[in-house]
Each structure stands twice: as C-alpha cells, then as structure tokens.
Amino acid sequence: MRNKIIAGNWKMYTTVEEGVALVKALDAGLAGNDLANKTVIVIPPALHIVSVLAEAKKAGKVHLGAQNCHYEKEGAFTGEISPRMLKDVGVEYVVLGHSERRQYFKEDNGLLAVKTGAVLAENLIPIYCCGETLEQRESGKYKEVVQQQIEEGLFGLSAENISKVIVAYEPVWAIGTGKTASPEQAQEMHHFIRSLFATKYGQDIAANLHILYGGSVKPNNAKELFSQPDIDGGLVGGAALKAEDFLGIINA
Ligand code: PGA
Numbered sequence: 001m002r003n004k005i006i007a008g009n010w011k012m013y014t015t016v017e018e019g020v021a022l023v024k025a026l027d028a029g030l031a032g033n034d035l036a037n038k039t040v041i042v043i044p045p046a047l048h049i050v051s052v053l054a055e056a057k058k059a060g061k062v063h064l065g066a067q068n069c070h071y072e073k074e075g076a077f078t079g080e081i082s083p084r085m086l087k088d089v090g091v092e093y094v095v096l097g098h099s100e101r102r103q104y105f106k107e108d109n110g111l112l113a114v115k116t117g118a119v120l121a122e123n124l125i126p127i128y129c130c131g132e133t134l135e136q137r138e139s140g141k142y143k144e145v146v147q148q149q150i151e152e153g154l155f156g157l158s159a160e161n162i163s164k165v166i167v168a169y170e171p172v173w174a175i176g177t178g179k180t181a182s183p184e185q186a187q188e189m190h191h192f193i194r195s196l197f198a199t200k201y202g203q204d205i206a207a208n209l210h211i212l213y214g215g216s217v218k219p220n221n222a223k224e225l226f227s228q229p230d231i232d233g234g235l236v237g238g239a240a241l242k243a244e245d246f247l248g249i250i251n252a
Contacts, residue, residue, distance in 0.1 A: 008240025025243035065093030109152030174215025190230035219248025
C-alpha cells in the first residue's frame, strides 16, 4: 500500500518569520493527527530552509524539501545551491522540473535527468514534475508530452534508483489558475504514467511509485482527487501558504 504524500511548494513567497510561523501553525493543527499513513512536506525558499527545519524538528511532523538545486556537488556556479548543501542542512526532498523552472529558466528533460541523478547520489528524494500546457492538451498530444518528459528525465535511472523517485503530474493549465483537472482527467494521466513505469521497470516498481497531482489543489477538491486509485497525494502551491487551507488538504 502506498501512503499519501502532501507537499506544499511555497515558491518565492514568505519571509523567514512567516515561514516559521506557518510551520508552527501546521504543527499545532496536526497535533492530534495520526500521520502513520501520510507524509507532510513543506518546500520553502532555499534561504528559509535552516530556520524552518529548526522549527519543524520540534514537533517532528513536517519534512523539508527544496524547490530546485544544481547538479554539481560544488564549484564556481555563482548563485546556485548543490544537492550536497541541501543534504547537509537536513533537506530530504528536492522538486525538479517544476513547470515554472521549465518555462522561465529553460530547464529541459536532459538537464533534469542530470539533476535527478545528482539528487539521488546524495540520497535525497527527487519529486520530478511533468505536465502539459493548455495548447498541448487541446491539440490532443498531452500524453506524448508527458511520456517524453518521463522517458528523457527519468528512464536512464537504474531500477534501484527509480524506486526512490516521486513523480508529480501538474498540468500547466491548472497551476495557479484555480482551474483543477477533473478527478477523471487526473486519474487518466496518473494511470498512464504508472503504465509507462510498468512497461519500463515492471509491475512491482510501478505499483509502489508515488504519483502526486498538482494544480489548484484546494481543501474542497482534495478529497475527490486523492481518492482516485492512482493519485497518491498532492503537490500544492497557493493553498500551502495558509495553514488552514493546507491542513484542510492534509486532512482530506
Ligand atoms: P497551485 O500550484 O496549487 O497554486 O496551482 C501548484 C504547483 O505549482 O505546484
């Protein structure tokens, strides 16, 4: 049985003080919760990770992720942060290939394959994002797009490494737009993604793979989405910035 994973991507929002307060509020809200079958992850801006993690450690309910990283361990790469540095401060997860990084920072599948390998080499868990634009959906080519993102970004990995990866399906047209994929649309894609893994790596690895849905997940639509057979939780943006909303999604 796959547990549920609820990850909150804070993007370029919050001050350190606001981030720490947010984790404090999440811990308070989760106080009575049994998290045995759920993993809660917060993904703050890199600058906030040390302070937010110190707060998260007090209650031990919330795990920490980063939004991006470089692929080298160290070097003359001004402005970048390495997987080793993230590991050093206690990060466990790294989001790779978010559509905003693909769109605004021109990250492509080849680069993401290298980053994924570097993250795994530090024993961090990649949350690899894929998803089609509205134009790609409307042209009917959305499955091909996602298949290419998965094949080029992930399918160079060994069976051992692939079984550590989390996939996030995030249709670009649903991110930050308030327009959610219907549970049927999301389930269709999650099932398709799982079938790609089954074909390449076999049924066992596919059955254990976590596939998160992202794109305007809110407390009022989370339950329907998360109850689909191939949806193993969510990667949440806007609604992760308010403790009440994020708790509503965690409890869905
Ligand atoms: P959203 O963002 O929940 O605000 O749509 C999701 C994401 O970008 O991961």
